Amino acid sequence: MGRGVKVAVIGGVFAVMVGGAGYGTYNVVSALNGDGGSGPAGASVKSGPPSGDEVEETAEKFFTAWEKGDAATAASHTNNAAVAGTLLTAYGDEAHITGVRITPGEATGTAVPFTVKAKVSYEGATKPLTYKSELTVVRGQTTGRALVDWRPSVVHPDLKDGDTLVTEESATPQIQAVGRDGAVLTKEKYPSLGPVLATLREKYGDKAGGTPGVELVIRHGSDGGPDTPLLTLAQGEPGRLETTLSAGVQAAAERAVKRYGESSVVAVEPSTGEVLAVANNRADGFNAAFQGRVAPGSTMKIITAAMLIDNGVTTMNGPAPCPDTATWQSQTFKNLTGMAPDEGATLANTFMRSCNTGFIKLIDEEPLTDASLTAEAEERFGLGRDDWQTGIVSFDGKVPAVSGPDRAAGAIGQGQVQMNPLNMASVTATAITGEFRQPYLVSPDLDGRRLATAKGVPQSTAAQLKQMMRLTATQGTGAAAMSGLGGDIGAKTGSAEVDGQTTSNSWFTGFRGDVAAAAMTEAGGHGGDAAGPIVADVLRAGG
Template identity: 55%
Template sequence: MNGAAKGAIVGGVFLAMVGGAGYGMYTLVGGDGGDDAKSTSTTGAPVPGKGTGPVTDKEAAQTAGAFFAAWSAGDARAGADLTNNPAAAQSALGDFRTAAYVSKVAITPGAQTGTTIAYSVAAEVTYEGITKPLAYESKLTVVRGNTSGKPLVDWQPSVLHPQLQKDERLRAGTPASPPVQAVDRNGKELTAEKHPSLRKVLDDLRQKYGAKLGGTGGAELWIQPAAADAPRRSLLTLAEGTPGRIETVLDADVQAAAEKAVLKFPQASVVAVQPSTGNILAIADHRSDGFSASISGGRAPGSTMKIVTAAMLLDRGLVSADKVAECPAEVSWEGRTFKNLGGFKLDNETFATSFAQSCNTAFIKQIKPVNDIGALPKEAREVFGIGVEWKVGVATVDGKVPDATGPAAAAAYIGQGQIQMNPLTMASITATARTGVFRQPVVVKASMDDRELARASRPMKPSVTAQLVRMMKLTATSGTARGAMSAVGGSDKGAKTGSAEVDGAQNPDSWFTGFSGDVAAAAMVEGGGHGGDAAGPIVATVLNAG
């Protein structure tokens, strides 16, 4: 049986309109199209002709209308010819019916802003005699064709569905991986509906472990990723399968607090780790692009990286928490000048105070005494496990601390330059600083699949651990983290703030990492400014929940 027959596709049959005028019954809205309508599409919709200059609002509305009519009618060729990428559009529009098994569709135009038109889609997906509704909203933009001069829909995968990215496809059927029922460390069920940030994590767990847990597949609509090893993203369940049960080390209560905390700021991410075990307690993101920056991102972490730099300097005996460290307003290294925030300086203060006040120059002045371009990467790898492949149980991006020379080496000491981290790796760094021992973070225990976890070459020296913890506690009580950490109960708490400059960005990224008892957390807010202002309150909320 071919796909079209199996899915019971019925071209030209449409849903009733939902709220206002729409496309799906071979009707047009907006009169006869006026003088600018030079022709009509196969569905009877007016199509603007060749023109010059910027696309007018009227041309955009007519082009979108003709496109909606063709799409609703299941005429992939006609719809594709109204775009600036006919080949890609025809393939995607055809798949919408034959591979995603969309049997009915109605499109209702929404607000128009210039040449961008919003719209809502009300559809039905039919597979193996099972029909379920599918509704979503998206938008498209109309541009002038470079050679034709015609107004054309600027084809993007998101035109078909807002969650589609480059080279991704909509598919329906019986997935290869059976569903899983994920539970937290206390047996509470974890779902994407309750915890939206865990959608990628749950999809990863399903793809990796689903077939091993004894579940049976149902039927669903999903997004097929471009990369073969990337997890499918489920959009709609058509028929329930029998899920296999998988036990994670996440904590539903901490996860709920993290989900709520990131909603306070756009482009925000946070991860919580248990220092004594390496267990990941929570993963949360609030981003317009849906990207899991918490575990898959890679950006300069700013002064939160000074935890690693300080450990390296203490390890080599070049500084001591109680000894005076120079903190001038600025310092130069190989032609580049580095300054402290606002140009402050500290006179006759200890290294602990320089750490707590986030004095950049106190760290950069140590590059010459260290006299080893590989010292920071070595400390990161051997003590903190950064640069060793992690096997978390789900897909993650590990931290990066490469060798650097010249000004880049100085920038690395304060978490800039080529350093790449995400909240997961920074939470792990804080957990290591808290206990002196690197324990590779995990979402599911290694015994689940007998995978070998990453190990550090050596533990932190006890004297280094003691001084590092003391400096982080000072930062939390009287340093740059005091404001955010004042909301965290108890006295056993420490933190480090960070602000990372990003080329072309108006505001720096906000970073904050801290611990309270046996919980360590790190957050990042892109463009959030000072670490204590945006990322800090997120971490404080998560620490209190732990």
């Protein structure tokens, strides 16, 4: 810093004292935005992207202060000093990370990759910590200073807004989750199980018989879920937690969702309701397989078909004409492009071809009302009552009673209907057995949970639904995806249009033997295009 300029900290705010011997003029650097103040009178404010020299110099100043544990100075080189200072202070004080050494890589434009090597020490235990991250240098909007563009991921790549770092004795003991065959389930072997295992630990860690250890964790905001462990300093004794997962089916599900981005899949055992696999391949890490709330498209026609049969409107071999269009209360619905109309179609034919108009033409038949689809979903399939107790957080579907165009849209899985793969795997399980068995991941015997109940569908209805799904898997829209699968198989495809997306979400649900599975791929197109192959892979492993 040039002669005649000194820095002081006043109430946590940097003040740059400018001038001669009197140091009479103060320039306050805002601790709120880190943008640096107005600069000397008459000085021009720089604009445009930072130069290579500015990028290097800014990164170097930030790294040097960070290495020294000087959170305030490091934060002053960012464009959000208050938030940056809080996290950088926690890095040393709450996370107990010291001995920081940062090695910058070669800058690409204004982006600087770097490697952090440090150690974490707590109550006599010390472990090394190494990871890679990246920062970007930007031009301050008001001052023209080159500043680090603040993101929590600068401090650690797994940090998001509202997160902080903490090292302490674990709030709950670790668990050793095991599958139904006794295989140990870890996030290293089954990556998409990471959030599920963290939730199981938070809920059952103190019930599984383990003792806590000492860990460096990411502590999320109030609604961000359980802590995410980063480093174990002292091992506790993990408690053994038995789950319903099948290691073989889970492995297949993990591989299957990797085929398509933003995909989720669930497999259940229809005879018991036990969850065999849950896998997600999503950039946001969200467990959409259990917690998603999106339109299920034509997979919903399983429930709609059950409603038509149970209310005596038609049967599998009864009439369900499939015209080019169907109008319901001023809204016109169409079929997929290229689908030939069939005025003499049966419900089985309309189902296996996934004809939208055939279902919509029947929903105003006596004795159906605005509430009929809701009643079918809630009373027979156990959906939409907010009472599932799976062992982790889950959403059990939504099929509201509505009038107007949304009543017709709901019959084909659009409008206000919301589902996720867990719900649709359960729907298939109920459809083919006639019994609703609430899916669960951990036995209710462990914590006394009461599983949800519903009366299921009559066996005559189940037999018709199962046969229509068999036809769909062998002769209809699901045949290509299910090709090559032996045994007793069935399927239903779906594509759900979503506002703002040019390509529909791909849905598929199916069964093989005593395994039912459902998948969804965002913007995956037709049901058989993306979700279909995922389900087929899972059924191949578990059927």
